[in-house]
Amino acid sequence: MENKAKVKAVLKQMQSVIALVIIFVVASTICVKDGRNNFLDIRNLMNVLRAVSENGIIAIGMTLILILGDIELSVGSVVGLISTGCAYLMVMSGFGFIPAVLTSLVIGGLFGLFNGLCITKLHLQAFIVTLASMNIARGLARFWANGIGIPLAYGEGEGMAPPAFEVLQMRIGGVVPVPAVIFIQTAINICSE
Numbered sequence: 001m002e003n004k005a006k007v008k009a010v011l012k013q014m015q016s017v018i019a020l021v022i023i024f025v026v027a028s029t030i031c032v033k034d035g036r037n038n039f040l041d042i043r044n045l046m047n048v049l050r051a052v053s054e055n056g057i058i059a060i061g062m063t064l065i066l067i068l069g070d071i072e073l074s075v076g077s078v079v080g081l082i083s084t085g086c087a088y089l090m091v092m093s094g095f096g097f098i099p100a101v102l103t104s105l106v107i108g109g110l111f112g113l114f115n116g117l118c119i120t121k122l123h124l125q126a127f128i129v130t131l132a133s134m135n136i137a138r139g140l141a142r143f144w145a146n147g148i149g150i151p152l153a154y155g156e157g158e159g160m161a162p163p164a165f166e167v168l169q170m171r172i173g174g175v176v177p178v179p180a181v182i183f184i185q186t187a188i189n190i191c192s193e
Helices: 001-012 016-030 042-067 075-089 099-119 128-143 163-169 178-191
Strands: none
Touching: 001 016, 042 075, 042 178, 075 099, 075 128, 099 128, 099 163, 163 178
């Protein structure tokens, strides 16, 4: 009876890992075409890694906040704001790669500073402050983009993003996506401290 309870507790604790393994096995089984497993293809696995890298970087920061016993609701909206802002600055305002990225990072930093000061100096609840910041960032992004997406096309000239920005779409050695390298390096840096 006691062993059954232990097994049940372990299964409950590992349910996310078990679900991931099941999804992996099912995807590997059904994604076979002409005798070739398309799911386990290195190109597909690198595309999946690239797709999860942005969320992975955000998750690292969110994990630290949760470990400290707080909450941050505005992170997704702030990412949307600085992404929209960066695209707008490059495509619509003619900013170069470095000025657009630095300006976007400053905007994100100001939101973080605002949240931090409201929480630590004014002693407001993190939930309320970041909920307000989330709506402010979302509204500013919508206003900045005039309610529509800003398409990125790389090249020289008006309405084009600088080709240097395309580095985030590149693959190291033709295989490993640059965002994945940034994600892995961020995780290593956090774990080593």
